[in-house]
Structure formats: C-alpha cells, structure tokens
Amino acid sequence: MKFFLTAMPGKRWMIRGLGLFIALILVLVLGSRSWMPFAVAQSKPVRPHILYIMSDDQGWKDVGFHGSDIKTPNLDRLAQTGARLEQYYAHPMCTPSRAALLTGRYPHRYGLQTAVIPSAGTYGLATDEWLLPQALKEVGYKTAIVGKWHLGHADRKYWPRQRGFDYQYGPILGEIDYFTHSAHGTVDWYRNNQIVKEEGYATSLLGQDAAQLIQSHDPNTPLFLYLAFTAPHAPYQAPPEYLDRYKSISDPNRRAYAAMITAMDDQIGQVLAALDKRGMRDNTLIVFQSDNGGPRSAKVTGEVDTSGGTIPADNGPYRDGKASLFEGGTRVVALANWSKYIKPGSVVNQPMHIVDWYPTLTSLAGAKSNPNKPVDGLNVWPALIGGKIAIRNEIVYGIEPFRAALRQGDWKLVWRTILPSQVQLFNLAKDPSEQTNLADQQPERVAKLKQQIEEMSRDAVPPLFIKEAAGAAKSIIFSSVATPAEAEEVKNQP
Ligand SMILES: [Ca+2]
Secondary structure, three states: HHHHHHHHHHHHHHEEEEEEEHHHHHHHHHHHOOOOHHEEEEOOOOOOEEEEEOOOOEEEOOOOOOOOOOOOHHHHOOOOOOHHEEOOOOOOOHHHHHHHHHHHHHHHHOOOOOOOOOOOOOOOOOOOOOOHHHHHHHHOOOEEEEOOOOOOOOHHHHHHHHOOOOOOEOOOOOOOOOOOEEOEEEEEEEEEOOOOOOOOOOHHHHHHHHHOOOOOOOOOOOEEEEEEEOOOOOOOOOOOHHHHHHHOOOOHHHHHHHHHHHHHHHHHHHHHHHHHHHHHHEEEEEEEOOOOOOOOHHHHOOOOOOOOOOOOOOOOOOOOOOOOHHHHHHHHHHEEOOOOOOEEEEEEOEEEHHHHHHHHHHHHHHHOOOOOOOOOOOOOHHOOOOOOOOOEEEEEEEOOOOEEEEEEEEEEEEEOOOOOOEEEEEEEOOOOOOOOOOOOOOHHHHHHHHHHHHHHHHOOOHHHHHHHHHHHHHHHHOOOOOHHHHHHHHHHHO
C-alpha cells in the first residue's frame, strides 16, 4: 500500500482530498441542524399512528405552559418536547370546529356554521362529506373515536360508526353530566352504538378506554385515535380527590373547572404511558387542541344553567370567548408532538386553521383527500417541522348570514351584517387583543375584505340550526295561545 501511494503521488492527494471533502460534508450536515428544518435530516414519515386529543371549551390560558395556575404536567411535557401552535384557529363552537376537523372544509359549505346541534336537533353533518376516518380507513388505518361526537345524533346515519370509525365509545350529544353520563334525563353513553350503563367519572372512563385500546392494538397497524374529552365543558363537576387539589381556589366554578382540567391531564398521561408501553410512541403524531375558546358568558357555557356562578375559563390576552368571532373564541390552545420530526420546544407562529389537519394527516398517511369536493385546508407539515415558508395567509373565522370574520395577513375584519350593522378592523400583529377599531381609517382594506367575505358566502348553505329552529318556532307560535304566565316565564329565562 505504501509503495502504491509513494509510486502514485497524485492518487495520495486524491485520497486526502476525498477525506477532506467527506469531513466538510459531515460538518455541513451535522452542524446544520440549527438552520435546517428539523426533519430534513430525518427519514420521511410513513403512515404514523395519530393520536388526536381534543378538549372542550378550554380557555387559551388554562394550561401550565401558558402560565396558568391549573396543573397540566403532561400537556406541558408534550409542549416542551413538541411544538406549541401559537396562532392556531378553530371555529368558535363545538359542532363547526369538529366538522371542520373531520371534513377539512369550512362549515358554511354544509350548513353547520351557526351554533351547535342542540339536544332536540334532528340534523347532522351531511352524509355526503368524506370524513378523515373514512380516508384513513381506506389505506389500512384502524379508526377509533373515544369521546364526544356532537355532529348529529337524532338519526344513526350521523353517528361515528356510520362515518368511518371502526370503534366508538362515549357520548353522541354535546353535553352530559359527568357522573350520570346523561343529558336531560337520557343516558348518552355508548360503545359501538350500544348504550352502556356504568359507574365512573366521564373523563376517567374516556382516558382508561383510550389506554386499553392502545394496549390491545397491533402496533404494525396504523391507528387513528380521536380522543375527544368532554372536559372542561359545563357542568362544572369533578371527583373529590381532584377538587381537593384546588382548595386554594375559593370560587366553586373555577375550582371545579381547574380540577376537571387536571383530571383530563392525568388521563392524557395514562394514554401516553400506554403508547410508550406498546412501543408506539416513536411513530405517533400527537395533536392536542381545545375545540373553541373558553366561554366568557353564562349564555354560552352550555345547556345547563351556570348563570349563578362565575365563568371560570381564561383566554389570556384574547378578547371575548366561545361563540364569538373575536380571538378569544377562535384562537385556541394547541400543540403537536412527534419528537422524531417536530423539533422539541419549538413554537409555530404561522397561522394554522383546524381544516388544515385533514390534508396534513391524509398526506402523512398516504391517503386520498376528498375526491368530490374542494378541501379548504392546507398541508401544514412543512410549518410543523420548522419550515419558514408561509403556508397560510388567510383565516376564516366564520361565514354566517348575520356575521362573518376574515383575516388576511395581519388584518382582521369582524362584520355584523344584520341591522344595525357594524364593521371592525384590527391589526392583529400590533393589537392581538382587538382593542382598536381601524375600520374608519382603512376604508379600502375594509371594502376588499368585505368583498372577499361576500364571495365566500356565495358557497354557503343556509345554517341548519336556523332552518330547524325557525321550523320549530313556527309550529309553536302558530299552533298555541300565549298566556300571561308563559310571557313571564320567557321574560325570566337567562
Ligand atoms: Ca366546545
């Protein structure tokens, strides 16, 4: 070898040069993590397990990692080892948000843009929508919903087992008692469409069921588990052992609400432990979000009467809350975690919308998107893994016949279209709390945003809530006679 190199000096230089070249490449590759998207150095994701955790009516600030006094150690750890999504938007109420997640399409396209499906409601999410579990099932996923549905209950064709979920456990309606699992005296607690009567606190039962499902799952089959807690939606109820942890909070509603969130966090810890135990964690994308902002008015906490106490949710700097098109109703607490691809401790400050998960998750799964209808979501995977390219410039908060809100870049228009109409324009970069209405100073911007809303509204189906409520009201007001006692009752309603 020595002779070879001595006899061929040119070759020796070539070998030295090659060594230097390899060293240079190694320096570039290993030293470049700080500026490269985290996942570029990783292999391409292939059909991950997906654990999608949703809380219900949780305030933006009501997690440890947003500075709350409510203890959420498991969510905090997910945030520390994943990405906080700090400009993440949902719709302002349960039904529209959940529909947007599962369809990837704005709810005004199928009539679910207004309010929630009430307990007496007979309508549901249109059955010609192609839902996320249906798409994932086609490419071999096992699909499961553990928790709240709220996308139609009066007809079984709307139920989750009929909409692509292999397994179902939990309530179909929007709100239940946490101990009796009932709404208006009717038990709303099912496993695979069969009513289940059992003891236990709803949050604990959901967590235990999700953990058991993971423990019995074959890790070689991709799993989509939609874990939709009812917590911390009203009624504000928690077991004594959790209430005892918040003796320092004197207000009963806030104390129970804090206890409900910590009980949920404990269950999330159990579910994560099950993923670890089953060896699935490394190949699981975990998402957590609240379905809408925390309520700031007793009128929107739900169907139970909470008017006697304080409203416990805290949306931090954001204006108003649930049911409102202001940021407090729509910019929700959210995170994504998958340490193999998503940089631990990162913060995604790009705007993201709940409709974005549909194309993002179907793309990761190698599944087909909706074959028949336009999807509004965008694939935000590059943003989640630290890419700097802006994916989304526009946020649709809601398009309803009587109100709408749209964000383009930093500018947001909130428009009440019924008389007396009202237009508000905010610069969210400078004024995230929406305190200064700039509509009078920027008439051209207002006109442009209004025009865009008008154009979007042409694709809207009339809200099914209004259609059904008007029908019900008509049958009452044209078929009975009002009495003074009834008038008094109506006047005294909260
Ligand atoms: Ca909700």
